[in-house]
Amino acid sequence: MRKPRRTLITAIAALGALTSVAACGGGSDSAGSGSGSTGGTYTFWDPYPQFDASSAWGKLVAKCGTDAGVTVKRTAYDTTDLGNKALLAAQQGNAPDVMLVDNPVVSTLVEAGILNKTSDLGLDTASIQKNIIGAGTIDGASYGVPIGANTLALYYNKKVLSAAKVDPASVKDWASLTAALKKVRAAGKKGITFSAINTEEGSFQFLPWFWGAGGDLTKLNSAKGVAALTLWKDWVDEGYAPKDVLQNTQTTSWQEFATGEYAFGENGTWQLGNAEKAGFGYGVLSIPAQNGGSAPVPTGGEFVTVPVQKDTGRYDVSKKIVTCLTNSANLLATDTTLAYVAPTAAVQSEQVKADPALKPWIDAVASARGRTSGGLGTKYPVISQPMWTAVQSAVSGAKSPQEALDTAQSAAGKGTS
Amino acid sequence: MTTARVGHRPPRSPAARSGAAGTAEEAEARALRRRRRLRSRLTALAFLAPLAVYLGAFYVYPLYRNLDLSLRDYTVRSFVAGDAPFSGWDNFRTVLDDPTFGPALRHTMLFTFVSIAFQYVLGLALAVFFNRHFRLAGTLRALFLIPWLLPLIVSASTWSWMFNSESGVINYALHLVGASPVDWLTSPDWALTSVVIANIWIGIPFNLVILYSGLQNIPAELYEAASLDGASAWQQFRRITFPLLRPVSAITLLLGLVYTLKVFDLIWIMTKGGPDDSSSTLATWSYQLGFGSLLPKFGPGAAVGNILILIALVFGLLYIRVQRRQEA
Numbered sequence: 001m002r003k004p005r006r007t008l009i010t011a012i013a014a015l016g017a018l019t020s021v022a023a024c025g026g027g028s029d030s031a032g033s034g035s036g037s038t039g040g041t042y043t044f045w046d047p048y049p050q051f052d053a054s055s056a057w058g059k060l061v062a063k064c065g066t067d068a069g070v071t072v073k074r075t076a077y078d079t080t081d082l083g084n085k086a087l088l089a090a091q092q093g094n095a096p097d098v099m100l101v102d103n104p105v106v107s108t109l110v111e112a113g114i115l116n117k118t119s120d121l122g123l124d125t126a127s128i129q130k131n132i133i134g135a136g137t138i139d140g141a142s143y144g145v146p147i148g149a150n151t152l153a154l155y156y157n158k159k160v161l162s163a164a165k166v167d168p169a170s171v172k173d174w175a176s177l178t179a180a181l182k183k184v185r186a187a188g189k190k191g192i193t194f195s196a197i198n199t200e201e202g203s204f205q206f207l208p209w210f211w212g213a214g215g216d217l218t219k220l221n222s223a224k225g226v227a228a229l230t231l232w233k234d235w236v237d238e239g240y241a242p243k244d245v246l247q248n249t250q251t252t253s254w255q256e257f258a259t260g261e262y263a264f265g266e267n268g269t270w271q272l273g274n275a276e277k278a279g280f281g282y283g284v285l286s287i288p289a290q291n292g293g294s295a296p297v298p299t300g301g302e303f304v305t306v307p308v309q310k311d312t313g314r315y316d317v318s319k320k321i322v323t324c325l326t327n328s329a330n331l332l333a334t335d336t337t338l339a340y341v342a343p344t345a346a347v348q349s350e351q352v353k354a355d356p357a358l359k360p361w362i363d364a365v366a367s368a369r370g371r372t373s374g375g376l377g378t379k380y381p382v383i384s385q386p387m388w389t390a391v392q393s394a395v396s397g398a399k400s401p402q403e404a405l406d407t408a409q410s411a412a413g414k415g416t417s
Numbered sequence: 418m419t420t421a422r423v424g425h426r427p428p429r430s431p432a433a434r435s436g437a438a439g440t441a442e443e444a445e446a447r448a449l450r451r452r453r454r455l456r457s458r459l460t461a462l463a464f465l466a467p468l469a470v471y472l473g474a475f476y477v478y479p480l481y482r483n484l485d486l487s488l489r490d491y492t493v494r495s496f497v498a499g500d501a502p503f504s505g506w507d508n509f510r511t512v513l514d515d516p517t518f519g520p521a522l523r524h525t526m527l528f529t530f531v532s533i534a535f536q537y538v539l540g541l542a543l544a545v546f547f548n549r550h551f552r553l554a555g556t557l558r559a560l561f562l563i564p565w566l567l568p569l570i571v572s573a574s575t576w577s578w579m580f581n582s583e584s585g586v587i588n589y590a591l592h593l594v595g596a597s598p599v600d601w602l603t604s605p606d607w608a609l610t611s612v613v614i615a616n617i618w619i620g621i622p623f624n625l626v627i628l629y630s631g632l633q634n635i636p637a638e639l640y641e642a643a644s645l646d647g648a649s650a651w652q653q654f655r656r657i658t659f660p661l662l663r664p665v666s667a668i669t670l671l672l673g674l675v676y677t678l679k680v681f682d683l684i685w686i687m688t689k690g691g692p693d694d695s696s697s698t699l700a701t702w703s704y705q706l707g708f709g710s711l712l713p714k715f716g717p718g719a720a721v722g723n724i725l726i727l728i729a730l731v732f733g734l735l736y737i738r739v740q741r742r743q744e745a
Contacts (some may be wrong), residue, residue: 084713087493087496087497087713090497108712111492111494112494112497114497197689198689243603244584246602246691247688256583378493378712381710381712382712384711385709389691389693393605393692397605398692398693399693
């Protein structure tokens with residue numbers, strides 16, 4: 001018996017609070033659309049927190065807004081955060097007007113129904129390389145314009161290789177690469193570093209080997225997939241690769257390579273600037289396929305997208321901003337800043353003219369595949385997560401590569417069926 | 418928390434008092450009394466309102482949303498459109514059938530109880546130690562608070578570097594004493610141990626502070642009397658310190674329990690639950706489901722979160738029961 005009346009009052013007060021909260025929730029829908037289509041502020045999200053308003057990228061975004069007659073309010077998020085932020089914003093009805101997202105996220109956002117087709121907006125994508133725009137193409141329609149592409153290759157340390165008497169030109173397939181690692185190890189240096197972390201980055205780094213063995217993402221546990229995972233596991237077991245690859249992001253993996261102790265490092269186009277600063281001679285090899293030739297590598301890079309708005313009058317200005325960001329002159333500047341390969345042949349040739357070292361990267365991008373391409377779409381995330389888990393299980397020694405990939409396949413099969 | 422008990426008041430029954438005669442004066446006085454009572458009740462309500470609004474907005478509504486998420490079949494499309502169909506216990510069934518559930522639950526319990534046991538024992542030992550008021554005791558005690566003051570991202574990243582299998586300082590120390598290196602964070606046998614060690618380090622100050630303040634409340638005369646009776650230090654601890662510290666210990670353990678059950682950031686920063694889910698707990702698994710991949714699974718993620726809340730609630734009720742028994 002504790003003062004029932006007071007309890008009642010509390011309950012009523014709580015109820016009142018709840019209804020007022022609910023009212024707030026209902027009201028926020030209209031807040032997102034903001035001012036009308038003449039002038040006003042347009043919101044812009046991107047995953048480049050490393051660039052502030054005074055950077056070349058920040059200035060370009062602001063200028064594209066001014067040219068379109070509006071103010072652009074730019075917000076930069078962490079890449080891994082941006083997809084979920086976009087979903088939440090769309091649910092609240094205040095998605096940004098223009099958004100740059102990592103390419104594998106595009107299919108998820110399309111699945112959520114929050115992106116406009118480029119054809120509906122009247123954006124021209126004819127000049128973009130097919131394999132680059134492929135990651136943003138679902139059922140034959142594209143949902144964004146790539147701002148640039150990047151991919152993976154093997155950086156090598158010239159000094160370490162010459163000390164171990166390895167000729168980089170001899171690395172043509174997995175067997176010759178493993179032989180090179182053995183020699184490096186015998187010479188007292190470290191072999192190779194990569195990122196096998198349990199996030200999308202780990203899958204991104206594993207794919208060149210998986211595809212290089214002829215693996216198929218819809219059959220993770222095929223003999224080819226097992227061969228790729230066995231290659232990584234053996235490297236770690238033999239000590240050719242450090243055990244901490246399991247924790248390495250691509251950034252920490254680069255830091256290991258930059259110590260000058262490692263012969264090889266699997267990393268991306270975006271490290272070229274850092275490679276110049278590393279203080280030792282380096283070269284770049286394309287990742288070899290199991291039986292020779294270059295392995296297919298996954299494309300990285302962001303797409304400029306236009307999320308669905310209630311006020312369709314805003315699309316005209318959004319389109320102007322996208323066109324401005326992706327015209328050839330601006331692409332060249334942007335992709336130079338980001339150390340990306342441009343998505344159009346015209347800009348690529350200008351990039352090579354400015355920096356001949358980019359040539360192998362442009363070739364690599366030309367033969368690269370989108371992770372969500374080939375009709376995978378939103379099935380890719382459901383496959384990718386079991387795949388990186390399998391890589392972790394096998395490399396850490398918890399399971400054999402075959403067991404690990406069997407588990408992964410059954411998990412992926414459950415999710416995609 | 419212990420002040421909730423209220424004495425019995427005499428029953429308020431104006432009808433009984435006004436009884437026989439209904440004179441005008443009496444009626445007026447009654448009206449005045451009623452008005453005054455109404456005003457005081459309104460005042461009480463006004464004082465209550467901010468708290469109620471706060472609780473509603475930040476506790477009740479999120480809890481309701483989480484429950485709602487876990488009972489509907491959310492896909493990315495229906496999440497945005499807000500028309501996810503009600504699916505009953507499907508998400509819970511999915512989660513319970515998942516091969517990750519068993520290990521995650523086991524790791525959560527291991528992580529929680531091993532962490533708490535060490536945190537409490539070490540915290541108590543340090544509290545008793547610092548209760549002796551030697552020189553520099555204050556400074557040293559302040560130094561022990563550092564783990565608590567550091568942002569978790571800093572301490573977790575630092576531990577992660579120290580535990581690194583290639584260049585970590587712990588393996589270097591092992592190397593110096595001639596032991597072979599341990600793959601702290603990259604071996605499925607060690608990952609959980611490593612995060613538990615880091616979590617114990619983080620939790621000691623909390624236990625130290627609360628238990629130390631509990632020690633301050635034990636009257637010094639008891640110890641004097643005990644030493645006059647010839648009790649040894651250990652006997653003093655067993656017969657005086659520990660029993661008198663019981664209420665403080667109970668709340669420390671309960672708070673530690675609830676706090677440790679939901680530890681997420683530390684594990685996520687150090688291992689992300691890996692390798693091979695060997696250090697995944699319910700908290701990290703819930704995050705993994707909801708936000709860890711490119712295609713979020715909000716429903717099952719929320720279901721795991723709710724299971725975690727339920728576990729915490731069970732321990733909370735257990736605490737209240739124990740406390741009632743102690744008071745009785």
